[in-house]
Amino acid sequence: QKEVEQNSGPLSVPEGAIASLNCTYSDRGSQSFFWYRQYSGKSPELIMFIYSNGDKEDGRFTAQLNKASQYVSLLIRDSQPSDSATYLCAANSGGGADGLTFGKGTHLIIQP
Amino acid sequence: NAGVTQTPKFRILKIGQSMTLQCTQDMNHNYMYWYRQDPGMGLKLIYYSVGAGITDKGEVPNGYNVSRSTTEDFPLRLELAAPSQTSVYFCASSYSMKPGQGLYEQYFGPGTRLTVT
Numbered sequence: 001q002k003e004v005e006q007n008s009g010p011l012s013v014p015e016g017a018i019a020s021l022n023c024t025y026s027d028r029g030s031q032s033f034f035w036y037r038q039y040s041g042k043s044p045e046l047i048m049f050i051y052s053n054g055d056k057e058d059g060r061f062t063a064q065l066n067k068a069s070q071y072v073s074l075l076i077r078d079s080q081p082s083d084s085a086t087y088l089c090a091a092n093s094g095g096g097a098d099g100l101t102f103g104k105g106t107h108l109i110i111q112p
Numbered sequence: 113n114a115g116v117t118q119t120p121k122f123r124i125l126k127i128g129q130s131m132t133l134q135c136t137q138d139m140n141h142n143y144m145y146w147y148r149q150d151p152g153m154g155l156k157l158i159y160y161s162v163g164a165g166i167t168d169k170g171e172v173p174n175g176y177n178v179s180r181s182t183t184e185d186f187p188l189r190l191e192l193a194a195p196s197q198t199s200v201y202f203c204a205s206s207y208s209m210k211p212g213q214g215l216y217e218q219y220f221g222p223g224t225r226l227t228v229t
Contacts, residue, residue, distance in 0.1 A: 004154070031213060032215050034218075042222075043220035043221060043223050044155070044202070044220050045220070046217055049209075049215060051210075051213050088155070092215070092216065097143040097160075097162050097206065098160055098168065098170075099145050099147075100218065101157075101171075102147075102155040103154050104152065104153050104154045105153075105154055
């Protein structure tokens with residue numbers, strides 16, 4: 001059974017601080033990892049993807065991958081109230097187009 | 113580009129009724145997916161398709177059927193609706209961003225909120 005685990009939160013972070021979201025996965029065959037942001041009542045939208053060990057930065061967002069520890073994280077710098085949402089971690093196992101395995105999501109609240 | 117469109121947006125079904133959730137994409141993506149999302153949960157894959165005429169089961173296929181006669185359309189059929197099928201249903205399409213790396217960026221439709229009572 002492929003599983004992706006996330007702390008459901010809520011994670012409360014002051015505005016301007018760094019928000020750190022974490023995710024672990026069970027399938028060592030997973031090749032690529034995705035972070036989606038989902039506002040209440042809306043569909044998920046892709047924030048970042050990563051497939052190599054290490055860090056990947058895009059604006060205020062940094063994704064980190066450690067395949068040995070089966071661990072993925074997302075850092076959001078200079079957090080804004082508009083970043084308040086649920087963040088879904090997803091893994092693509094086996095490299096095929098057969099869909100993603102999603103975690104339950106972490107509810108992030110940025111306090112003004 | 114409209115992207116991925118889904119109809120209807122909302123639907124209430126009685127137990128035992130059937131319905132088809134429609135999904136259309138205009139991005140010429142080969143890959144299409146149906147997920148369901150229960151409250152406070154992540155998305156679970158119901159069915160997927162890697163091209164016209166090819167479909168396969170995902171994690172939670174029981175009670176559903178799909179077809180893919182064209183690249184654009186991927187309808188999801190619910191037969192004999194049950195309360196356990198109350199959920200939000202998302203259709204998605206994707207393309208390969210980087211062949212061989214398992215990178216398929218998925219574009220999601222707006223969702224269909226289904227209640228079975």
